[in-house]
Amino acid sequence: MTEGQARDEIHWTVTATPAPECRQLDGRVEVDALVVGGGLTGCRTALGLAEAGTSVALVDGARIGWGASGRSGGQANPIWRQTPDELIEKLGRNHGERLVRTTLTAAQDLFADIARFGIDCDAVQSGWLQAAHSRKARDRMRLLGRAWAAAGMEIEELEGDALRRASGSSAYGFALRHAAGGHVQPLSLTRGYARAAITRGVQAFENAPISRLERVNGKWHAHAPGGVIVAENVVLATNAYSKGLWPDLHKTYYGLFSIAIVTRPLSETEQQEILPGKVTISDSRLAIYFARYDRDGRLIFGCVGSGERVGQLGGFQRLKRGLRTVFPQIAGIAIERKWAGRIAVTPEMMPHMHEPAPGVLAGLGYSGRGIVMTSVMGRALAARLLGTPPGDLPFPALPIRPIPFHGLVSRLIPLAAPAMTLRDRLDTLTDGL
Numbered sequence: 001m002t003e004g005q006a007r008d009e010i011h012w013t014v015t016a017t018p019a020p021e022c023r024q025l026d027g028r029v030e031v032d033a034l035v036v037g038g039g040l041t042g043c044r045t046a047l048g049l050a051e052a053g054t055s056v057a058l059v060d061g062a063r064i065g066w067g068a069s070g071r072s073g074g075q076a077n078p079i080w081r082q083t084p085d086e087l088i089e090k091l092g093r094n095h096g097e098r099l100v101r102t103t104l105t106a107a108q109d110l111f112a113d114i115a116r117f118g119i120d121c122d123a124v125q126s127g128w129l130q131a132a133h134s135r136k137a138r139d140r141m142r143l144l145g146r147a148w149a150a151a152g153m154e155i156e157e158l159e160g161d162a163l164r165r166a167s168g169s170s171a172y173g174f175a176l177r178h179a180a181g182g183h184v185q186p187l188s189l190t191r192g193y194a195r196a197a198i199t200r201g202v203q204a205f206e207n208a209p210i211s212r213l214e215r216v217n218g219k220w221h222a223h224a225p226g227g228v229i230v231a232e233n234v235v236l237a238t239n240a241y242s243k244g245l246w247p248d249l250h251k252t253y254y255g256l257f258s259i260a261i262v263t264r265p266l267s268e269t270e271q272q273e274i275l276p277g278k279v280t281i282s283d284s285r286l287a288i289y290f291a292r293y294d295r296d297g298r299l300i301f302g303c304v305g306s307g308e309r310v311g312q313l314g315g316f317q318r319l320k321r322g323l324r325t326v327f328p329q330i331a332g333i334a335i336e337r338k339w340a341g342r343i344a345v346t347p348e349m350m351p352h353m354h355e356p357a358p359g360v361l362a363g364l365g366y367s368g369r370g371i372v373m374t375s376v377m378g379r380a381l382a383a384r385l386l387g388t389p390p391g392d393l394p395f396p397a398l399p400i401r402p403i404p405f406h407g408l409v410s411r412l413i414p415l416a417a418p419a420m421t422l423r424d425r426l427d428t429l430t431d432g433l
């Protein structure tokens with residue numbers, strides 16, 4: 001399959017539930033709360049606020065789910081890259097322990113949300129395999145798994161034949177199986193949250209990029225081409241697509257790219273061998289390989305990319321090589337579509353919550369774990385606006401601190417994916433399992 005034969009199209013747009021009815025901004029709108037960004041974070045925040053009776057405007061510069069939420073791999077991966085003790089050390093006892101407790105039920109809470117709001121998003125809680133690509137990664141993963149299991153998470157260690165049967169791959173010698181993991185159709189989930197929010201009175205506007213926020217007589221005025229939204233409170237849920245709206249917000253994370261392909265539907269026999277039972281997989285590589293099925297048995301396979309185009313700096317070739325490495329049984333399979341999106345990766349690979357001015361909140365930087373954690377953040381942002389004290393939330397409110405040399409590092413990001421891939425290959429050669 002050559003690159004040209006795979007269409008540049010986000011697979012989820014083809015299989016998603018219909019888009020919710022949104023309006024075009026035309027004139028002045030006054031609300032209690034404005035949520036900027038119509039991804040999972042923004043839609044879940046707007047929904048939580050509307051449930052509590054707050055009047056809300058939800059705006060996206062493009063469309064609901066246009067950003068990472070509508071492009072995502074859609075894997076619900078429930079744990080962090082740190083152990084519970086490391087989180088407590090990093091965030092302090094109060095926030096650390098709250099975050100650990102929240103994490104233990106986070107995937108369950110997402111699937112419960114989906115059921116409660118009746119969201120049709122092909123949600124399947126079939127488990128997640130977190131696989132190690134090297135001995136060093138295996139040792140770290142074992143420590144991580146045991147620490148979270150001791151805290152109460154249902155995690156099983158798999159090796160050898162058991163792992164090969166559970167994954168259909170011989171590329172790994174060790175993995176954790178997380179029972180709470182699963183997957184969703186991410187665009188349908190985002191649209192579902194938005195639809196539930198609109199049903200509860202949220203005014204949703206598309207094609208309304210907010211270009212300027214100013215404080216006038218104690219209220220925030222948000223300017224977009226069609227008009228102005230006046231609000232007591234503003235939530236910035238713009239994640240890796242943040243740009244210039246709030247000073248330095250986009251300098252608190254590295255804007256990386258994630259790229260994906262989707263194959264033709266696999267036969268029943270192939271599906272019984274590869275990721276049986278529709279379990280998902282992602283691994284410990286820096287340029288992380290991840291795979292899952294869609295509802296029709298197509299395999300979605302992804303890794304880190306170099307830009308908005310999948311093919312940039314050899315991205316399509318890397319995806320095909322990755323697929324061949326993990327599932328050689330289907331190397332050369334027809335690839336129907338390919339697409340890319342932006343992810344926000346913070347230096348400590350944990351999301352950030354900010355409260356940079358009176359009535360302004362931001363939540364972003366999921367570092368590739370957004371499917372579950374955007375809902376945790378959305379609920380936390382809504383709770384904060386509704387009056388929950390900062391100390392009662394799972395995330396501390398951090399100052400907005402630009403990463404040193406952010407501009408220089410950002411310019412080098414396209415090179416990160418090939419460099420990380422090279423490093424991963426060296427790891428496998430010198431330290432493989």
Ligand SMILES: Cc1cc2nc3c(=O)[nH]c(=O)nc-3n(C[C@H](O)[C@H](O)[C@H](O)COP(=O)(O)OP(=O)(O)OC[C@H]3O[C@@H](n4cnc5c(N)ncnc54)[C@H](O)[C@@H]3O)c2cc1C
Pocket residue numbers: 036037038039040041042059060061062063064065066067068069070071072073074075076077208209210211237238239240241242243245257258259260290302339340341342343363364366367368369370371372374
């Ligand atoms: C290819 C890919 C694969 C991924 N796979 C996984 C996975 O398997 N599991 C997982 O947990 N995570 C995964 N992620 C990450 C996950 O999808 C994200 O963390 C999550 O979707 C972030 O949601 P969000 O709502 O915070 O941001 P987004 O969905 O990016 O939404 C931000 C929105 O803000 C809007 N916006 C920006 N600026 C403005 C403005 N000034 N005015 C108005 N609107 C504005 C944008 O248009 C955009 O729609 C993946 C991401 C990608 C790209």
